[in-house]
Amino acid sequence: MRVGLDVGGSKTEGVAVASDGSIIARVRRNTGWGPDAVVETILGVVADLGAQLGADASGAASLDLGDTVASALGVQVRVDNDVRAAALGAAVLRGGSGSIAYLNLGTGIAAGIVTGPEAGHGARRQAEPGTVWRGARGAAGEVGHISVDPAGPVCRCGQRGCIEALAGGAALAERWGRPGTHPVGDIFEAAEAGDPLALTLRGELARGVAAAVRILVLTTDVETVILGGGLTALGARLHDDVRRELEAVAEASVFLRSLALAERVELLAPGSPAAAFGAALAGAPEEGVLIHG
Amino acid sequence: MRVGLDVGGSKTEGVAVASDGSIIARVRRNTGWGPDAVVETILGVVADLGAQLGADASGAASLDLGDTVASALGVQVRVDNDVRAAALGAAVLRGGSGSIAYLNLGTGIAAGIVTGPEAGHGARRQAEPGTVWRGARGAAGEVGHISVDPAGPVCRCGQRGCIEALAGGAALAERWGRPGTHPVGDIFEAAEAGDPLALTLRGELARGVAAAVRILVLTTDVETVILGGGLTALGARLHDDVRRELEAVAEASVFLRSLALAERVELLAPGSPAAAFGAALAGAPEEGVLIHG
Numbered sequence: 260m261r262v263g264l265d266v267g268g269s270k271t272e273g274v275a276v277a278s279d280g281s282i283i284a285r286v287r288r289n290t291g292w293g294p295d296a297v298v299e300t301i302l303g304v305v306a307d308l309g310a311q312l313g314a315d316a317s318g319a320a321s322l323d324l325g326d327t328v329a330s331a332l333g334v335q336v337r338v339d340n341d342v343r344a345a346a347l348g349a350a351v352l353r354g355g356s357g358s359i360a361y362l363n364l365g366t367g368i369a370a371g372i373v374t375g376p377e378a379g380h381g382a383r384r385q386a387e388p389g390t391v392w393r394g395a396r397g398a399a400g401e402v403g404h405i406s407v408d409p410a411g412p413v414c415r416c417g418q419r420g421c422i423e424a425l426a427g428g429a430a431l432a433e434r435w436g437r438p439g440t441h442p443v444g445d446i447f448e449a450a451e452a453g454d455p456l457a458l459t460l461r462g463e464l465a466r467g468v469a470a471a472v473r474i475l476v477l478t479t480d481v482e483t484v485i486l487g488g489g490l491t492a493l494g495a496r497l498h499d500d501v502r503r504e505l506e507a508v509a510e511a512s513v514f515l516r517s518l519a520l521a522e523r524v525e526l527l528a529p530g531s532p533a534a535a536f537g538a539a540l541a542g543a544p545e546e547g548v549l550i551h552g
Numbered sequence: 553m554r555v556g557l558d559v560g561g562s563k564t565e566g567v568a569v570a571s572d573g574s575i576i577a578r579v580r581r582n583t584g585w586g587p588d589a590v591v592e593t594i595l596g597v598v599a600d601l602g603a604q605l606g607a608d609a610s611g612a613a614s615l616d617l618g619d620t621v622a623s624a625l626g627v628q629v630r631v632d633n634d635v636r637a638a639a640l641g642a643a644v645l646r647g648g649s650g651s652i653a654y655l656n657l658g659t660g661i662a663a664g665i666v667t668g669p670e671a672g673h674g675a676r677r678q679a680e681p682g683t684v685w686r687g688a689r690g691a692a693g694e695v696g697h698i699s700v701d702p703a704g705p706v707c708r709c710g711q712r713g714c715i716e717a718l719a720g721g722a723a724l725a726e727r728w729g730r731p732g733t734h735p736v737g738d739i740f741e742a743a744e745a746g747d748p749l750a751l752t753l754r755g756e757l758a759r760g761v762a763a764a765v766r767i768l769v770l771t772t773d774v775e776t777v778i779l780g781g782g783l784t785a786l787g788a789r790l791h792d793d794v795r796r797e798l799e800a801v802a803e804a805s806v807f808l809r810s811l812a813l814a815e816r817v818e819l820l821a822p823g824s825p826a827a828a829f830g831a832a833l834a835g836a837p838e839e840g841v842l843i844h845g
Contacts, residue, residue, distance in 0.1 A: 261557055358688055370774075373689070394773020395668070396811070401770045404807055406763075408702055417805035470699075477694045478663075478686020478771040513711035514697055518689070 262308060263348075263539025264301060265341060265532070266290060268483035273304040273311060274532050276539040279353070284311040285532060298327050305332060339541060341534050343391050345448060346371025349485045349527055350389045350535025358389070360400075360475040364468065364497075365488035368403030368423040372479055391541065392479075403427060407470040412463075422474075426467025428490055430496070431460055443490055447497075464490075465500035470523055472505060473515070487527035498526050555601060556641075556832030557594060558634060559583060560749060564590075566597040567825050568605060569832040573644070577604040578825060580655050591620050598625060606627070634827050638716060639664025641830025642778045642820055643682045650775035653681070653693075653768040654826070657761065657790075659727035661696030661716045665772055684834065685772075696720060700763040705756075715767075719760025721783055724753055736783055740790075757783075758793035764809070765798060765817055780820035791819050 260283070265272045267290060273285040286307040291300045329336040346361035350373040353359065358375040362368070372392035392399050403423035404416050411420025412434065424430050432442035435456070439445045443464070449457035472484050490497060502521040509515040527533060553576070558565045560583060568577040579600040582595045600620045622629035639654035643666040646652065649669040655661070665685035685692050696716035697709050704713025704726065717723050725735035730747070732738045736757070742750035783790060795814040802808040820826060 328605065370771075392772065395775035396773055398770060398811055399773035401773075401807075404805070405767055405770050406801075407700055409700075414805075418801065418808065419804075462794040474698055474767060474771060477691060477698050478767060479685065480666075480689055480692035480694075482688035488674065508699075511712075512697070512707075514709040515711065518691055 260312075261539040262305060263344070263537065263541075264304060265344070265534035265538060266297065266301060267341075268491035271300050271304050272532050272535045273308050274535040274539055275454050276306045276536065280540070282532070282536060284308045285535075288313070299330070300329050302331055302457075305314040313393065339538065340371075342369045343371040343393070344537035344541055345487060345534035346373050346400075346537065347389060347391050347540055348533035348535070349373075349487060349531070350527075351540060352531060352533060352536060353483075353485065353525070357547065358479070359483045360432075360479065360481040361485045361487055361527075362402075362468070362471055363488040364428070364486060364490035366427060366429045366510050367425050368467070368471065370402050370471065370475060372400055372475070372481060375482065402471050402474055403468075405474060407467070407474075420551055422467045424467075425463045426465075426471070431464060444493065447493060451511040454487060461500065464497070468497075468501045469504040469508065469520075472501070472520055473508075476518060476520060476523065485524055485525050485527050487531075487533060491526055494526070494529070498524070529530065553606075554600060554832040556637070556828040556830065556834075558592060558831065559828035560634075564593045564597050565825050565828045567600050567828040567832055568601045569829065573833070574813060575825070575829060577601045578659035578828075579604070591624070594621050595624055617826040630834075632831060633664075633690075635662045636686070637830035638827035639666050639830065639835055640682060640684050640833055641826035641828070642666075642780060642824070644833060645821075645826060645829060646776075646778065646818070646822060651772070652776045652778055653772065653774040654778045654780055654820075655695075655761070655764055655768065656781040657719065657721070657779060659722045660720050660758070661705065661764065663693035663695050664765065665693055665768070665774060668775065670673050695764050695767055696709060696742075698763075698767060700760070700767075705712060705807070715760045715764050717760075719757040719758075719764070719783075724757060727753060737786065740786060754793065757790070758797040761790075761794045762797040762813075763802065765794070765813055766801075769811060769813060769816065775816065777817050779817060780824070780826060784819055785822065787819070787822070791817070 261276045263274050269290055271288050271290045273286045274282050277283045282354045288300055288304050291297055301502050325336045325338040342363045345363060349361045350359045356375050359373050361371045373389040374392060375389060404418065404421050406418050406420040407422060408420030412417055414421035416422035428443055431446060435442050435446055446457045446460050450461040475481060475484055501524060505521040509520065554569045556567050562583055564581050564583045566579045567575050570576045579597050580595050581593055584590055605839035615757045618629045618631040633786040635656045638656060642654045642747050649668050652666050654664045666682035668682060668686060697711065697714050699713040700715060701713030705717045706712055707717035721736055724739060728735050728739055739750045739753050743754040768774060768777055794817060802813065
């Protein structure tokens with residue numbers, strides 16, 4: 260059995276995965292505020308998973324998150340990047356053997372890449388469902404900070420026209436500037452009512468996501484791009500906008516049309532525990548894995 | 553022994569590689585015009601390699617290049633993409649174990665990606681010098697057709713502001729529009745003399761190449777980007793322009809500065825038989841590999 264946790268700013272999700280890869284327990288708790296409360300949340304989620312499985316987990320804890328939790332639980336713990344973990348989880352939950360990119364549309368934008376057996380040749384063995392592409396210095400998948408428009412809005416990273424400045428939740432909320440707990444949902448509704456700023460922002464969201472999809476496919480040629488993260492709560496409206504934008508750009512280009520990009524984009528099923536599941540898969544058996552953003 | 557050939561529009565290069573990976577013979581011939589002449593060129597290069605090694609290769613041939621050459625030579629032949637072959641060759645010639653992207657700056661622009669042992673984890677074995685990233689549908693490395701400026705020049709692919717429209721040799725020559733056999737060299741000289749169009753084009757070349765470097769690193773996080781292809785005959789002038797452009801953009805962004813992109817760009821040694829060498833390495837022992845663009 261392996262346990263994976265996705266420790267987010269508001270929610271912490273945990274799953275227990277059997278040796279055959281099936282999810283046998285799943286728990287969700289609000290994440291406490293501050294280091295001690297975060298550790299307490301994690302221990303609580305692990306205890307809840309244990310209770311669901313009739314097993315026992317106890318201990319109490321103060322932040323090197325990994326070490327603290329490891330000593331409290333008495334198991335090995337590895338802390339990893341949430342988007343990469345979610346990419347692995349999304350690839351396995353989706354099934355199939357093809358390569359995927361998981362494009363996380365949240366406050367910020369980043370991707371995780373999981374290669375399928377077709378990606379390489381040579382000395383490669385592919386006994387596992389997929390291999391997470393890590394890169395040399397941990398920057399793999401940072402497509403949010405690629406500029407696609409030198410005249411675009413300034414990004415929090417300092418560049419102009421980054422994909423994240425066009426399509427990141429925080430950037431959209433800031434440019435929208437009106438009160439509300441779900442600013443991107445509000446933008447979609449106001450756009451439907453004809454609000455000019457909302458129409459612009461909704462268009463830029465689609466433009467930014469479509470640019471990320473093209474960059475991912477034209478660089479790594481993954482078979483499928485799976486959209487996930489908070490913004491995918493917009494569901495079919497977001498998916499349709501992105502598909503339309505990909506088709507509109509491909510209209511002008513025989514080369515892009517040949518890649519059939521609009522057909523290669525999928526939405527992660529809402530509520531899917533992709534990050535926690537991927538964290539469990541990434542660990543060695545009997546090693547708990549905690550992930551952070 | 554393995555033989556690799558790089559069949560280009562003007563030159564055909566062949567190398568013979570010993571089982572220890574060393575280049576033991578190297579031949580260069582002008583490529584003939586038309587299918588028969590191309591086959592004749594290939595057979596001539598193979599015969600010359602044989603003569604250098606005291607071995608024998610004979611036969612005569614009409615274009616499925618691979619089949620024709622295979623039946624004439626009596627060996628297995630595989631035809632592959634020149635940029636991917638050059639990427640593998642450049643990685644091995646460079647030495648070291650890190651991942652690289654080979655960015656080919658020629659008439660058009662495309663990249664090949666070679667993973668090092670650090671790129672993946674999981675069931676991966678890495679007994680060879682590197683693994684060429686192929687992708688699901690053969691589009692991996694097609695960074696030349698990523699748009700980085702919606703107001704940029706129209707690309708032959710139909711999009712606007714593609715990297716190839718900014719920095720491809722054919723696009724630069726067309727926008728320059730003056731006679732001369734080395735238009736990009738002429739642009740650099742005219743820019744040094746203060747010609748305004750030349751200054752613009754030289755700036756866009758650096759801008760396009762720098763954008764490709766950022767895209768390659770922010771997507772795949774390769775350790776090093778090696779510039780190759782015809783335009784690298786410009787040498788240090790091109791390399792310096794690209795480094796300056798990377799540094800200027802990183803000026804604005806702490807995140808980009810942390811990636812030290814300017815230090816991660818290298819120029820392939822002039823005259824390096826990277827493509828032919830890579831073709832030889834990609835083949836199985838006793839299999840000849842022909843590559844095309």
